[in-house]
Amino acid sequence: xxxxxxxxxxxxxxxxxxxxxxxxxxxxxxxxxxxxxxxxxxxxxxxxxxxxxxxxxxxxxxxxxxxxxxxxxxxxxxxxxxxxxxxxxxxxxxxxxxxxxxxxxxxxxxxxxxxxxxxxxxxxxxxxxxxxxxxxxxxxxxxxxxxxxxxxxxxxxxxxxxxxxxxxxxxxxxxxxxxxxxxxxxxxxxxxxxxxxxxxxxxxxxxxxxxxxxxxxxxxxxxxxxxxxxxxxxxxxxxxxxxxxxxxxxxxxxxxxxxxxxxxxxxxxxxxxxxxxxxxxxxxxxxxxxxxxxxxxxxxxxxxxxxxxxxxxxxxxxxxxxxxxxxxxxxxxxxxxxxxxxxxxxxxxxx
Amino acid sequence: xxxxxxxxxxxxxxxxxxxxxxxxxxxxxxxxxxxxxxxxxxxxxxxxxxxxxxxxxxxxxxxxxxxxxxxxxxxxxxxxxxxxxxxxxxxxxxxxxxxxxxxxxxxxxxxxxxxxxxxxxxxxxxxxxxxxxxxxxxxxxxxxxxxxxxxxxxxxxxxxxxxxxxxxxxxxxxxxxxxxxxxxxxxxxxxxxxxxxxxxxxxxxxxxxxxxxxxxxxxxxxxxxxxxxxxxxxxxxxxxxxxxxxxxxxxxxxxxxxxxxxxxxxxxxxxxxxxxxxxxxxxxxxxxxxxxxxxxxxxxxxxxxxxxxxxxxxxxxxxxxxxxxxx
Numbered sequence: 157x158x159x160x161x162x163x164x165x166x167x168x169x170x171x172x173x174x175x176x177x178x179x180x181x182x183x184x185x186x187x188x189x190x191x192x193x194x195x196x197x198x199x200x201x202x203x204x205x206x207x208x209x210x211x212x213x214x215x216x217x218x219x220x221x222x223x224x225x226x227x228x229x230x231x232x233x234x235x236x237x238x239x240x241x242x243x244x245x246x247x248x249x250x251x252x253x254x255x256x257x258x259x260x261x262x263x264x265x266x267x268x269x270x271x272x273x274x275x276x277x278x279x280x281x282x283x284x285x286x287x288x289x290x291x292x293x294x295x296x297x298x299x300x301x302x303x304x305x306x307x308x309x310x311x312x313x314x315x316x317x318x319x320x321x322x323x324x325x326x327x328x329x330x331x332x333x334x335x336x337x338x339x340x341x342x343x344x345x346x347x348x349x350x351x352x353x354x355x356x357x358x359x360x361x362x363x364x365x366x367x368x369x370x371x372x373x374x375x376x377x378x379x380x381x382x383x384x385x386x387x388x389x390x391x392x393x394x395x396x397x398x399x400x401x402x403x404x405x406x407x408x409x410x411x412x413x414x415x416x417x418x419x420x421x422x423x424x425x426x427x428x429x430x431x432x433x434x435x436x437x438x439x440x441x442x443x444x445x446x447x448x449x450x451x452x453x454x455x456x457x458x459x460x461x462x463x464x465x466x467x468x469x470x471x472x473x474x475x476x477x478x479x480x481x482x483x484x485x486x487x488x489x490x491x492x493x494x495x496x497x498x499x500x501x502x503x504x505x506x507x
Numbered sequence: 508x509x510x511x512x513x514x515x516x517x518x519x520x521x522x523x524x525x526x527x528x529x530x531x532x533x534x535x536x537x538x539x540x541x542x543x544x545x546x547x548x549x550x551x552x553x554x555x556x557x558x559x560x561x562x563x564x565x566x567x568x569x570x571x572x573x574x575x576x577x578x579x580x581x582x583x584x585x586x587x588x589x590x591x592x593x594x595x596x597x598x599x600x601x602x603x604x605x606x607x608x609x610x611x612x613x614x615x616x617x618x619x620x621x622x623x624x625x626x627x628x629x630x631x632x633x634x635x636x637x638x639x640x641x642x643x644x645x646x647x648x649x650x651x652x653x654x655x656x657x658x659x660x661x662x663x664x665x666x667x668x669x670x671x672x673x674x675x676x677x678x679x680x681x682x683x684x685x686x687x688x689x690x691x692x693x694x695x696x697x698x699x700x701x702x703x704x705x706x707x708x709x710x711x712x713x714x715x716x717x718x719x720x721x722x723x724x725x726x727x728x729x730x731x732x733x734x735x736x737x738x739x740x741x742x743x744x745x746x747x748x749x750x751x752x753x754x755x756x757x758x759x760x761x762x763x764x765x766x767x768x769x770x771x772x773x774x775x776x777x778x779x780x781x782x783x784x785x786x787x788x789x790x791x792x793x794x795x796x797x798x799x800x801x802x803x804x805x806x807x808x809x810x811x812x813x814x815x816x817x818x819x820x821x822x823x824x825x826x827x828x829x830x831x832x833x834x
Binding site: 209213228230231263281283285470471476478495 | 584
C-alpha cells in the first residue's frame with residue numbers, strides 16, 4: 157500500500173514536472189518566435205509592453221504645392237521628441253486587446269524679425285511649442301483563424317478616448333524695453349499647444365503578413381474618423397500699455413480624419429535578428445475650424461517616408477527595435493528624418 | 508560497514524576536491540581568442556598584454572534647447588539652430604595586463620544656422636538674411652595611460668588610475684573670414700588640458716558596477732573669440748570635475764545594457780586674465796543608456812546621453828555609435 161502511494165506520488169510528481177517543462181518550453185518557443193513565423197496578433201495569454209523614443213529632425217517643410225522649403229537655412233529646423241507607450245494582450249489566440257498613449261514635444265521657431273527706425277529697434281521672436289500626451293487609443297484585433305503558414309491577416313477596430321489636455325495654455329508673450337542712447341524693445345511670443353484632440357474618434361484597420369522562407373512582406377492600413385464636432389479655446393490677444401492682454405474665445409471644430417498605411421519587406425537571416433525596409437504613408441484630411449462665424453478647412457496633410465530598421469531578440473522576453481525614417485515627400489507637413497529606438501517586453505500570464 | 512562509509516566519504520571529498528581544482532584550472536585557462544571576445548561587462552578594467560583594439564566612435568547632436576542659469580529647460584527663442592557630428596578614430600593597446608595606452612583622433616563637422624528679417628519702414632527696405640556657418644576638420648586629439656592599481660578579486664573591486672592629455676590639434680580660430688557672419692567655424696578649443704581619473708569596478712556576473720571621478724585641468728591658450736576680433740585674447744577654461752556610476756547587465760551572452768548616471772561641473776573661465784565671475788559655470792546631471800553587442804571580436808554599441816538637470820548648458824540628447832575590433 158505504502159509502495160503504491162510512493163509510486164503514485166512519483167508518477168504525479170513526474171507528470172507535474174513534465175507539464176512545467178512542457179509549458180516553460182512552449183512559452184520560451186513562443187517568446188522567441190522569429191518575426192517571420194510570429195502571427196500578426198498576440199498569442200493567448202501573451203502580454204506585451206512596448207516603449208520607444210523617437211527623435212525627429214525636420215530640416216524642411218513640404219508646402220501646399222508639394223515643394224519643399226528649407227528650414228535649416230532659415231534657422232528654423234524643428235526637433236521633435238516622441239515617447240511611445242503601448243500595451244497589448246492576447247485575450248484569446250485570435251483576439252488581442254491593446255492600448256496606446258504617446259507623448260510628443262517639439263518647438264517651432266519663426267524667423268526673427270527686426271523693425272528698425274531712427275528712434276527704436278524692435279526685435280520679435282516667435283516660438284510655438286507642442287507639448288503633452290496624445291489621446292488614449294484602445295484597440296481590438298481579430299486575427300483570421302486560418303493558420304496558413306504563408307499568409308496571416310488581422311482586422312482591428314480602434315477607439316480614441318480624448319483623455320489628454322487639448323486646450324492650449326495661456327500664451328506667455330513678453331515685452332522687454334531697454335532704453336539707453338536708443339530704445340530697444342524685445343517682444344517674445346510664446347504659445348503652447350496641447351496634443352489632445354478633444355473629440356472621440358473611431359476607426360478600422362487591417363494588417364497582413366505574407367511569408368516566403370526567410371523573407372516576408374507585411375502591410376498595414378488604418379483610418380480613424382471623429383465621432384462629432386468639438387469645442388476648444390483660442391487666445392485672442394492685444395497689447396495695452398506694453399502688456400499683453402488675453403481673452404479666451406470658444407470655437408467649434410471638426411478634427412481631421414486620419415489614414416495611415418505601410419508596406420515592408422522583411423529578411424530574417426537567423427532566429428534572433430531581422431531586417432526590414434519599406435514605405436510609410438500618413439494622411440490627414442476633412443477637418444475644419446470656425447472663427448468669427450466663418451468655417452475654414454484645415455489644410456490637407458500628407459507625408460511619405462522610407463523606413464528601414466532591424467529587430468533583435470536580446471533576451472527571451474525582450475526585443476529591441478531600431479528604425480530610421482527618411483522623408484520622401486508630402487504636403488503641408490514637415491520633412492522629418494527620424495531615429496526610433498524601441499524595446500518590447502513580452503511575457504505570458506497564467507500557467 | 509563503518510569502513511565502507513569512511514571510504515565512501517573519503518572518495519566523495521576527493522571527488523569534490525578534484526572537481527574544484529578542475530574548475531579553478533578551467534577558469535585560468537581562457538584561451539586568447541576567448542579573452543578577445545569578452546563583453547563590456549566581463550572584460551577586465553584594462554586590455555590584456557599585447558591586445559590591440561581599434562575602432563570608430565561617431566556622435567551626433569543638435570542644438571535646439573538649453574538649460575538657463577536657473578536650471579530651466581528652454582528653447583532657443585531666435586531662429587537659430589545647430590548640429591554637430593564627430594568621428595573619433597580610437598586605438599587601445601595593452602602594454603601589460605595592467606597598463607593600457609589609448610589614442611583618440613577626432614574629426615569634427617559642425618553647422619550653425621541663423622536667419623533674420625530686417626524691416627526698415629523709414630528706408631523702405633526689407634532685408635532677409637540667413638547664415639550658414641560650417642566648420643570641419645581635425646579636432647583636439649587625446650592620449651591616455653590607464654593602470655590597474657588594484658586588480659579585481661572575489662571581494663574587492665579593481666581600482667584603475669588614468670592620466671590623459673588633450674592637445675590643441677584642432678583649428679582654434681575662425682578662418683576664411685569674409686565678414687562677421689561668413690566664416691569657417693573652429694574645430695578645436697585652442698588649449699591643452701590634462702585629466703586624471705580614478706575608476707572602481709566590480710563584476711558580479713551578469714552585472715558589473717562602476718564608479719568614477721574625473722578631474723580635467725585646462726592649461727590655457729590664446730584665440731580669436733569672435734570673427735571680428737582683430738587679435739587673439741589669452742584665456743583659460745575652468746577646471747572640470749566629473750563623477751558618476753554605472754550599472755551594466757548582460758542581457759544574454761553577447762548583449763550588454765549599461766546605465767550611467769553622471770554629474771559634471773566647470774570652474775570659472777578666465778579671459779584676458781580676468782576671471783568670469785558673472786557667468787554661471789555649466790554643470791549638470793545626465794543619463795546615458797548603451798546597448799553593446801559583442802559579436803566575436805567585434806563590439807558594436809549604441810548610446811544615448813540625455814541631459815537631466817543642468818545649468819547654463821545644452822539640453823539636447825547626444826547619439827553615439829561605436830564599432831571596435833580586438834586584434
